[in-house]
Amino acid sequence: MALMIVTANRLGDGVVVYWRGDGAWTAVIDEAATEEGTLKKDGPAFVARVQEVDPTWRTTVVDPYAMEVVRDGDRLVPARYRERLRALGPTVRPDLGKQVWGPEGHGAPAPADA
Amino acid sequence: MYRYDEFDRTLVLQRVDQFRDQVARRLSGELTEEQFKPLRLMNGVYLQLHAYMLRVNIPYGTLSSRQMRGLAHVARRYDKGYGHFTTRQNIQYNWPKLAELPDMLADLAEVEMHGIQSSGNCVRNVTADQYGGVIAEELDDPRVWGELIRQWSTLHPELSFLPRKFKIAVTGAPHDRAAVKVHDIGLRMVANDAGERGFEIIIGGGLGRTPYVGQTIYDFVPEAELLAHLEALMRVYNRFGRRDNKYKARIKILVDDIGVAHYRELADKELEELKDGPLRVPAEEVARIRAYFAPPTYEDLPDDDPAYAAALFEDRDFARWARVSVTPHKQPGYAIVDLSLKPETGIAGDCSADQMDAIADIADRYSFSEIRVAHEQNLVLPHVRQRDLPALWRELGAIGVATPNIGLISDLIACPGLDYCSLANARSIPVGQRIWKRFADLERQHDIGKLHLNISGCINACGHHHVGHIGILGVDKKGEEFYQITIGGRADEHARLGDVVGPAVSYDDVVDAVDTIVRTYLALRTGAEEPFIDAVERLGADPFRKALAGEPTHAAA
Numbered sequence: 001m002a003l004m005i006v007t008a009n010r011l012g013d014g015v016v017v018y019w020r021g022d023g024a025w026t027a028v029i030d031e032a033a034t035e036e037g038t039l040k041k042d043g044p045a046f047v048a049r050v051q052e053v054d055p056t057w058r059t060t061v062v063d064p065y066a067m068e069v070v071r072d073g074d075r076l077v078p079a080r081y082r083e084r085l086r087a088l089g090p091t092v093r094p095d096l097g098k099q100v101w102g103p104e105g106h107g108a109p110a111p112a113d114a
Numbered sequence: 115m116y117r118y119d120e121f122d123r124t125l126v127l128q129r130v131d132q133f134r135d136q137v138a139r140r141l142s143g144e145l146t147e148e149q150f151k152p153l154r155l156m157n158g159v160y161l162q163l164h165a166y167m168l169r170v171n172i173p174y175g176t177l178s179s180r181q182m183r184g185l186a187h188v189a190r191r192y193d194k195g196y197g198h199f200t201t202r203q204n205i206q207y208n209w210p211k212l213a214e215l216p217d218m219l220a221d222l223a224e225v226e227m228h229g230i231q232s233s234g235n236c237v238r239n240v241t242a243d244q245y246g247g248v249i250a251e252e253l254d255d256p257r258v259w260g261e262l263i264r265q266w267s268t269l270h271p272e273l274s275f276l277p278r279k280f281k282i283a284v285t286g287a288p289h290d291r292a293a294v295k296v297h298d299i300g301l302r303m304v305a306n307d308a309g310e311r312g313f314e315i316i317i318g319g320g321l322g323r324t325p326y327v328g329q330t331i332y333d334f335v336p337e338a339e340l341l342a343h344l345e346a347l348m349r350v351y352n353r354f355g356r357r358d359n360k361y362k363a364r365i366k367i368l369v370d371d372i373g374v375a376h377y378r379e380l381a382d383k384e385l386e387e388l389k390d391g392p393l394r395v396p397a398e399e400v401a402r403i404r405a406y407f408a409p410p411t412y413e414d415l416p417d418d419d420p421a422y423a424a425a426l427f428e429d430r431d432f433a434r435w436a437r438v439s440v441t442p443h444k445q446p447g448y449a450i451v452d453l454s455l456k457p458e459t460g461i462a463g464d465c466s467a468d469q470m471d472a473i474a475d476i477a478d479r480y481s482f483s484e485i486r487v488a489h490e491q492n493l494v495l496p497h498v499r500q501r502d503l504p505a506l507w508r509e510l511g512a513i514g515v516a517t518p519n520i521g522l523i524s525d526l527i528a529c530p531g532l533d534y535c536s537l538a539n540a541r542s543i544p545v546g547q548r549i550w551k552r553f554a555d556l557e558r559q560h561d562i563g564k565l566h567l568n569i570s571g572c573i574n575a576c577g578h579h580h581v582g583h584i585g586i587l588g589v590d591k592k593g594e595e596f597y598q599i600t601i602g603g604r605a606d607e608h609a610r611l612g613d614v615v616g617p618a619v620s621y622d623d624v625v626d627a628v629d630t631i632v633r634t635y636l637a638l639r640t641g642a643e644e645p646f647i648d649a650v651e652r653l654g655a656d657p658f659r660k661a662l663a664g665e666p667t668h669a670a671a
Binding site for chain 1: 140141142143146147161162163164165166194209211212213461532533534539541543544547590593594595
């Protein structure tokens with residue numbers, strides 16, 4: 001079993017967003033609603049539930065899918081490297097993407113070499 | 115310089131209006147993403163990891179200073195102040211907002227630029243030798259023919275629903291700088307025994323997950339028959355190319371399946387109908403297009419300008435830059451100048467809006483307002499007076515585009531990789547930056563000599579890793595980044611694919627592996643006059659494999 005959240009890109013600007021569970025999408029990963037399950041087996045059902053709760057998702061976000069995270073205190077850290085980058089922004093441009101918000105409470109910890 | 119005619123202008127402006135309506139309908143919910151996606155892709159709009167991305171065509175890599183200022187303007191107004199020049203001689207913007215994209219495209223249309231056919235299963239931006247029209251060795255300016263192909267293939271109904279994307283490259287010179295042998299169709303200008311100009315047509319080349327070096331299907335096609343031959347080849351592809359499997363849909367798979375001889379038989383049948391039809395290229399049309407590419411009014415100057423010669427003698431830094439950045443021009447007293455977009459700690463191919471504006475100003479003063487884009491992600495000033503080279507070098511240095519590394523190991527190609535691209539498995543740019551850092555000593559780089567290092571962040575090979583002298587491919591191993599290394603690839607007239615030299619290495623180990631390969635070359639080369647690629651071809655990959663595996667190698671006698 002793993003911890004899952006649902007992510008997508010925001011329709012208007014493509015910014016990475018996460019399902020918050022209260023009918024809204026958030027750009028802050030730590031605010032994402034989590035569910036336990038196996039990504040392959042339970043991920044699609046999680047996404048389907050989100051789409052049911054938010055019937056307007058088609059005009060808000062693009063291509064929602066479930067991803068694995070690991071809880072680290074108050075923070076949610078993506079399990080895969082690709083998702084860590086989505087949560088932060090380009091490692092080669094620390095002045096761009098979510099990483100400019102600063103590490104506290106936003107995004108994921110920077111990779112060691114970023 | 116080529117400029118759009120009224121037909122192009124109308125077409126592009128109509129497309130902007132259509133796209134504006136499509137975006138509005140998408141944002142209102144009238145269009146679903148499934149309906150909208152093919153429409154945005156037709157205009158070069160992708161959705162990447164962090165944001166939308168707009169790809170803008172730069173036909174055959176030729177830009178005016180006015181267009182460069184247009185690119186700078188949209189970078190500032192709609193993006194984050196920079197753009198990324200790609201291996202397709204295009205530019206990509208990484209952060210546009212969907213609602214603003216129609217305005218961005220409208221502003222680009224003001225400088226005759228657009229993203230039409232920069233995505234989707236159609237004929238993409240035609241690429242060409244970046245030295246077209248100015249290099250002495252060429253038979254003809256490839257841009258004339260690139261433009262003819264652009265006009266023929268733009269919104270061509272038979273080419274609007276191909277099995278897969280289609281890339282055509284043209285070179286007019288014997289030395290191939292346009293990588294024509296690794297394109298779906300590559301065109302090399304050749305002369306027949308009677309001295310008439312025509313084309314060798316090479317087909318079925320390509321990189322990606324199944325790389326092939328293209329094969330010659332026609333040794334000599336007269337200029338007037340070029341479009342008929344291309345159309346015949348495309349008809350065969352359209353009819354027999356696979357549409358059931360995206361990964362087997364490129365023309366290279368079809369050519370491999372049926373063989374180039376059978377492909378030619380099928381194309382020849384089509385040609386019976388096409389050869390003497392309306393696709394026969396009228397000489398007056400070629401002349402009309404050629405006039406757009408007429409050379410500027412050069413001054414009558416002697417070659418080997420004394421001021422230039424003196425500066426080479428007196429200033430070691432200038433001489434080092436000139437040695438790799440300046441290429442002889444066909445016009446006496448002039449030079450072709452490469453601008454490096456690969457500074458230390460920079461991002462290969464990235465150019466800030468301020469740099470773009472400055473380069474446009476410099477092009478106005480030194481290069482008849484003309485700029486070229488090279489597939490190696492650098493820029494070129496094609497018409498510089500030799501006597502201006504010292505002053506130009508200082509001005510280029512002031513804006514960070516005079517790094518003396520053209521053709522050297524730090525002049526590496528790197529795709530955007532996992533830092534930006536939704537297809538990537540691993541990062542490319544920081545691997546390149548770390549290699550740059552390892553080889554930061556420019557004296558050492560010059561000692562190592564010509565070495566093309568290409569990095570792709572996934573098997574799609576936008577970073578041309580298969581044809582790098584050293585190629586690096588990023589792969590995903592259980593969610594972490596690993597890198598497969600090849601050596602011996604090359605993209606020129608002797609094109610070949612690189613050989614794998616060992617198991618994939620981690621992100622941390624990849625720079626050491628490259629260093630080992632370079633040290634092995636330095637130990638085994640016959641002398642400084644034997645470039646890396648020649649040494650690899652002489653020695654084979656084994657000594658490099660052994661060195662990477664920690665086994666001893668033997669220095670050449």
